[in-house]
Amino acid sequence: MTGWRIGMAVGNEKMIDALRRIKSNLDSGIPQAIQYMAIKALSGPQNSIEEHNKIYQKRRDSVISVLNKLNIKANNPKASLYIWAKCPAGYNSMEFADDLLEQVGVVVTPGIGYGPNGEGYFRISLTISENDLQKGLNKLSLWKNKKL
Numbered sequence: 225m226t227g228w229r230i231g232m233a234v235g236n237e238k239m240i241d242a243l244r245r246i247k248s249n250l251d252s253g254i255p256q257a258i259q260y261m262a263i264k265a266l267s268g269p270q271n272s273i274e275e276h277n278k279i280y281q282k283r284r285d286s287v288i289s290v291l292n293k294l295n296i297k298a299n300n301p302k303a304s305l306y307i308w309a310k311c312p313a314g315y316n317s318m319e320f321a322d323d324l325l326e327q328v329g330v331v332v333t334p335g336i337g338y339g340p341n342g343e344g345y346f347r348i349s350l351t352i353s354e355n356d357l358q359k360g361l362n363k364l365s366l367w368k369n370k371k372l
Contacts, residue, residue, distance in 0.1 A: 230254055230262040280305065283350040283357055290361045294369075307348045308335070314371035317346050323370065328363040 233243055254262075284300070287307045291298045298309035311320040317334035324330045333349075335342030350357070 228258050228261070230258055279354075280350055283354070286357065286361055287348055287350065290365050293365065294367060305350050307350065308345050309348065311335075311344050311346055312369050312371065317343055320346055324364070324367060327370075328367050330360050330364045330367070 233240055284304075284307060288298055288300050291307070291309055294312075296309050296312060298307055301307065311317055315323065317336045321332050321334040324332055333347040335345035335347065338347075352360070
């Protein structure tokens with residue numbers, strides 16, 4: 225269930241206290257359904273983890289390969305469901321996302337949607353099917369930088 229997450233925070237006592245106070249005013253905790261799913265996931269069989277990791281690594285490597293061929297700089301994450309890449313020179317994140325959609329029919333998420341520090345970057349999800357990802361990468365590889 226992409227987007228449904230559970231996590232813990234540890235660290236400096238004053239920072240954790242500040243986080244607790246902020247969180248207590250923003251939400252009331254992790255929804256019960258997510259807690260139950262987390263319990264099942266953490267206490268159940270773990271044999272599928274390695275298989276899933278290999279799937280995401282393969283998808284990651286495919287995306288990074290296409291981006292490299294397009295001279296688009298991307299970090300190669302060790303653990304993520306997404307690839308964050310730098311927009312080509314001359315593009316902001318919205319312009320680049322629009323250009324990809326108009327030129328080759330590929331949807332990426334503009335970094336500005338994640339706040340001012342996201343500007344200049346875009347995000348590609350690895351959570352779609354292998355077939356859809358390959359179709360998208362085939363289209364993406366046809367993109368031409370209009371700003372060169």
